[in-house]
Amino acid sequence: MPPFLYIFLGALAIVSALGVIVQRNPIHSLLALIATLMTVAVLFIGEDAVVVGFLQIIVYAGAIMVLFLFVIWLLNLQVETGPTGHLALKLFGSLTAALLATELFFILAPPHLQVKFTHEPVGYGSLASLAGKLFTDYLVAFEVTSVLLLAAVVGSVALARRLPGTDDPRAARKTAS
Amino acid sequence: MSPFNLAAINFVWLPILPLVVVTVAAMAVLLAGVRVDDSESEGLGLLTLASLAVAFVFTLGILGQYGVAFAGAISVDSFSAFFELVILIAAMFTVMMSLDYAAENRIPGAEYYSLLLFSVLGMMLMAAAGDLIVIFLGLETMSITVYVLAGIMRRNAKSNEAAIKYFLLGAFSTGFLLYGIALVYGATGTIKLGPIHDALASGAMGSNPLLLAGIGMMVIGFGFKVAAVPFHMWAPDVYEGAPTPVTAFMAVGVKLAAFAAFIRVFMVDFASVGAHWQTVLWVIAALTMTGGNLIAVVQTNIKRMLAYSAIAHAGYLLLGMAAGVRSGPAILYYLLGYTFTNLGAFSVVIALERRGEAGNQISDFRGLAARQPLLAGAMAIFLLSLTGVPPMAGFVGKFYIFSEALHQGYVGLVIIAVLNSVVSAYYYFYVLVAMYMQEGGVEVERLSARPALVAAVGLAALATILIGVYPQPYIASAANAFHSASGAEGSHSAALEP
């Protein structure tokens, strides 16, 4: 990818990321997040991570974000009422976060910042190379993710399924101590 | 070149057998619990206990082996065996505490026990990890399940709140840890612990900015999991709100696993760049000890107080880490004693607790010695051990860590620590005073009908004394465990043959 495209995509990612945190409406935040994810996915592809880039679009921006959207609608939170946060926290939070970015920037800014550069082997970023890694070096990790997903399903069911004996969630609230 | 080079993986089943047992058990409990009513979950608990015991036996088989398995993803050494065993012990105690508690509070048994087992799996992976990604996945498996466990009493607003606070901050913190891993990956070109160790030990890194920033981010990430100041703010709220057995599990199991990974990464693999992180840990240790102890003094809720106490103890452990590699065995020994002591203390808290909130205030302990002398006596043992009064395990552990740190020249930090343990005596003794020197408090119900809980209290008390009075074998195994980790991941680390 030509450098100017990087600059453009980078700027786009930053702007849409800012959109996530400044929008009043959670739905708008979510849309901005999806835009960020898409932009980052394009950057991935530009860095020869083709498979991962598409996964980012399909799984992340697609599936996971839909889950968010679903919850927002379920809880009827389309419009934020009242202020989105405390003024003091907003000021100092943004300030500190900006400081963190500055510090990281100065650590990572030196032009000689370099890793042990190696030319990408043939087929870098392809599905085969990804799968090859997954089922050899990362076999254990891969198996663990399956367990992790199972645990997450069990956990979310445990938390969000209807309470036994109560059809109406509001009834549960009344019995809450 | 075929990307599927299966020969590169050395399948060695024995080291991961305990992990497999725990996973299978989690699924079995889930299936078995489909038709079990929430108020009759004791059977599931016993099944869980039995499978943990089986895993414990299998873990013993790892002792004495050295090497890596599964293409370096799993470290096989006494270090991982040591932590896996202690984690399994902590889990067994948690189940013993939960048997009646879960049924009484109508906690969904199938989900509860299977999540507990999944969480144990994550912890054991953290202890046995051979690369940073397994550490990360283990940490997430552990954390995600513990978030749910903290909030599993869904009708209880405090439990909800504990879950969301822990979740938000935990996920926030994951970002920092992952960032650290990314930067270390950039600096060393690998995420396998053995090659990282070798790359750093070769001295070629110097002060690579990627490496330095990565170490800093990882300190932040692990600092959160061990509840070090200033990343500790979640701990008191979450400990207070979570169901008490889960609190015990968090205070002990999560901390064990986090320290296992923290110690393995920093004191073994980053050992050669100790100058880059020991100063930071020095400051964090001092802050953690002091902050935890001073705020604990004014607490009135026993779970909150124990939360701050746990923070303070993390401070003592961080002191050991800050003092460098030599104090490794001392940290492991300290963790062992801390495990039994804290589990015991939480068991007593559960014994006093009744449906709802009663029993969680320190004032509820008033007059316990007159009504339940043995329960009070056991609690006294735990409190004395936490204070560091000889001959309990807590004293030997503190003495061991402090003297190692002194020998490394960390005089200032040790003085801070000793002064801190003076302060800590005050709030621990406050509970002793309530038990032995005041009247009132809550009645303890149905103690005789809860044999598992009584057994947990008794075993923990015995262990707390035994480990303190006859610490030799435990010190030896802690030293053996720590040294095996430093040996196995050196340049001579070999892939285990199947």
Add this chain to the structure above:
Amino acid sequence: MTVEFPALALILLFPALGVLFNLFLGPRYGRGAVNVVGPGVVFVAFGVATWAFLTLLAMPPGGALAVHLWGWIEAGRFHTELGLRLDALSGVMVMIVTGVGALIHLYSVGYMAHDEDFARFFTYMNLFAFSMLILILADNLLMMFVGWEGVGLCSYLLIAFWYTNPQFAYNGRKAFVVNRIGDAGFLLGIFTIVATLGAHDVWTLDFVELRQHAALLGGAAATAAGFLLFIGATGKSAQIPLYVWLPDAMVGPTPVSALIHAATMVTAGVYMIARLGFIYTMAPAALGLVATIGGLTALFAATIALVQPDIKKVLAYSTISQLGYMFLGVGSGAYASGIFHLMTHAFFKGLLFLCAGSVIHALGGEQDMNKMGGLRRKLPITFWTMFIATLAIAAVPPFSGYFSKDLILEAAYDSGHSWLWFLGVITAGLTSFYMFRLIFMTFFGESRVDSEKEHHLHESPAVMAIPLIVLAILATVGGWVNLPGGLLWGNAFVRFLTPAVGAFKPIVEASPTSLSLAASIASALGIALAYLFYLRLPGVPMLLAWRLKDLYNLLLNKYYIDQLYNFIVTRPLFWVSDNVLNRAIDSFVIDGAADGAGLAVRTSGQIARRAETGNVQHYAFVYLLGALGIVAYYLFLVTH
């Protein structure tokens, strides 16, 4: 020469069995069984101790008995064994603790006859005996610390034994906190030794090995260790500035005061310094501090004792004062003399407390001497035994206190601390005065007892009287084991102890006779004044108190030290913890930062309401601040 002597373990085993029996079976088997087992185990321990001690006596000087139990902490090169060792010093201590302890246990049977909680009482008492014996018999510093903590714990539990009174429980807590300060010093002292010797690759805390390697410590480390360990001693043995807990400890049952807070536990500091004399000998500055604190405490506590109306408070301050004498002795380098006074003090002070307990018992709990008087006919045994004890503490020859106090004052003078000797002489006069004041107010003159209580007055039962008589005999003849040099078996006790603790090396040689005479004159003056004030001219004390109102109030209120400590230590600690750390992080740093920035005045009320903590975002903010700090540090590392 050290001989393996496994029976030493029995001395510990029996009290431990007593603890277990009283704890688990005591409530079930009832008072009869507890009354037999509680004191019985200590008597058996005394029997075994006597056997061991006689064995030791039969050995040539410098011998010791030892038993190795098991390896305790073996961490790397550092290792500490659990072992017991009985040499001359620990032998004497064991005899005192088991002997006096057994008598006091016996006395407690009578004293606690009407208390419901007898099983708990004897559990704690046996646990105390067990811990104290560990402290004494330990063959290394770490194990000594185990006993040190154990006796402390029993002490708090027993001070607050009648915990239904919140004040009593508070006093137990106070003792605990003050002692923890001392214990921190002790622990730091141990660490100093470990660190210094470790640097020479010597990893031991065993007393015998420590003594061999003491030279490696060097003057500076020895001084530091000496100072720190002495902080521990000031806590446990109630010396300036940590003495404040002991007077408050008197709310415990009187046998406890006699055993723990007079005869045994509080002398642990003296024992520790004598045990580690080889370190202190290398650290003249630390030793000088010990002597100075001892001398000052002796005088300071004696002045407070002059005016106290509570009979046990007088004895408590007297104990502090006498402990000061012991520290003066060991601080002068005359370790054997200090231990000698420790022994005689155990006899007469234990006896004084038991007698006071007998009086309190007879009066149904009354401790105010203004409500006593004329008791000598009603309580003859108590009166006579207490009178003997008073003669002993007032150093009237030939009672035991005379010999030991003389020896200490002589050592103080001969070691060059002539001004401390002078303080000691004044204290001797004050001691006689306040002790005879106590005797006269309690047993002589008109009875001021409530008529109702007068009715119930009775002498204590035999089980309480026998210990009194035995201790009275000991308080009389106990000093004779060390007659002045040249007289019969002169200096036998000191010669016996010297191989264990080292010999006293005088700097100045003064005539023992003239020194002794000065102290005796001071003593006699004190007695005479007390006689004059409290028997002949009973109006004088009132007049003096009125005339010297400020001084009197100052003494009566114990120099207001308690209030001072409360003001400068306790309250600030709480304030800091409560306000600064607990609230400020959230409400001050976060709100204050907002307000301070002058921002959002309009919404500041809203912010103050909302910025309650518990808010997870504040936590994330604090987290971020920490992260910022750490990253800043690494930025610094990168750029430098």
Add this chain to the structure above:
Amino acid sequence: MIPLTYMMSLSAIIFAIGVAGVIIRRNILVMFMSIELMLNAVNLAFIAIGSRLGSMDGQVIVFFVMTVAAAEAAVGLGIIISIFRNRETVHADDLTLMRW
């Protein structure tokens, strides 16, 4: 290829934006979205480093991070639903039952 510094800086900025979002937004859902931003920033760093190292490890890790993010989303949204049922709020500052 664009310099590593550029990619790392971009990643740091997005990370910091995510951090800021967690602190300044009181809606738990938006806080959670901000956390997703942080994770994406880290993913960007992994990919950039990996492609310069010529190693697939970075991409594999991103793959795992996505899985973890999915699991976290499932559990996190479950917790949010559970808390909304009990308290009818998704505002962090209303959840202060436990404090001091």
